[in-house]
Amino acid sequence: MARRTYRGTDIEVTFDDDLCIHATECVRGLSEVFDRDHRPWIRPDDAPAEQVSMVVERCPTGALTYRRLDGQVDERTRPVTVVTTVENGPLVLRGDLVVRRTDGQLERLPRAALCRCGRSGNKPFCDGSHLAAGFEAAGAMQAPAPQLSPRGAIAVDPTVPGAP
Structure with missing residues (x-):
C-alpha cells in the first residue's frame, strides 16, 4: 500500500496511491493545494482547512482522506450507504x-x-x-x-x- 500523509497546521491529508484512479476531483477542486507538478503535490496549508476537507470528500475512491487538527469534526460517514x-x-x-x-x-x-x-x-x-x-x-x-x-x-x- 502506497499511503502518504501531508500534515498542515489545521488539517492532515492522507493519499493512498493504490486507490487513486485519477478522477481529478482534487486537482479541479483546489489546484492550489493539489498540484501534481509540484513537490510535495499536496500542500494542506495553501487553503483553509474547511475548503480542503470539502474537496477531499469529493474524491470518489477514498484515495484521499483527512483528519482535522484544529478541533473541527473529521469526515463523517453517511448513515446510509x-x-x-x-x-x-x-x-x-x-x-x-x-x-x-x-x-x-x-x-x-x-x-x-x-x-x-x-x-x-x-x-x-x-x-x-x-x-x-x-x-x-x-x-x-x-x-x-x-x-x-x-x-x-x-x-x-x-x-x-x-x-x-
Missing part, C-alpha cells in the same frame, strides 16, 4: 464501508470505487483497467433513490471468479 454506477466505469460507494483487500487486510473507508469490469489488478478496487479494456456498461439511473433506513456498515469481500 449509497452505491452509484459510473458509465463504463466502477461502482462508487459512499458510507460506512469495510473492505477486504486481496491480501486479507480489512480497511474501513468512507468512500470507495470498486471494479465492475473484472480486469482490475487491485481488486476489489478499481484501478482504471476498464479504460484499456474498452468496458461498456450503463451508468447511474435517473430515477430518484428510495428513502432507506440506516443499517450499519457494508462489508465488501472479493471472491475468486468461479468460486462458490
Whole structure:
C-alpha cells in the first residue's frame, strides 16, 4: 500500500496511491493545494482547512482522506450507504464501508470505487483497467433513490471468479 500523509497546521491529508484512479476531483477542486507538478503535490496549508476537507470528500475512491487538527469534526460517514454506477466505469460507494483487500487486510473507508469490469489488478478496487479494456456498461439511473433506513456498515469481500 502506497499511503502518504501531508500534515498542515489545521488539517492532515492522507493519499493512498493504490486507490487513486485519477478522477481529478482534487486537482479541479483546489489546484492550489493539489498540484501534481509540484513537490510535495499536496500542500494542506495553501487553503483553509474547511475548503480542503470539502474537496477531499469529493474524491470518489477514498484515495484521499483527512483528519482535522484544529478541533473541527473529521469526515463523517453517511448513515446510509449509497452505491452509484459510473458509465463504463466502477461502482462508487459512499458510507460506512469495510473492505477486504486481496491480501486479507480489512480497511474501513468512507468512500470507495470498486471494479465492475473484472480486469482490475487491485481488486476489489478499481484501478482504471476498464479504460484499456474498452468496458461498456450503463451508468447511474435517473430515477430518484428510495428513502432507506440506516443499517450499519457494508462489508465488501472479493471472491475468486468461479468460486462458490
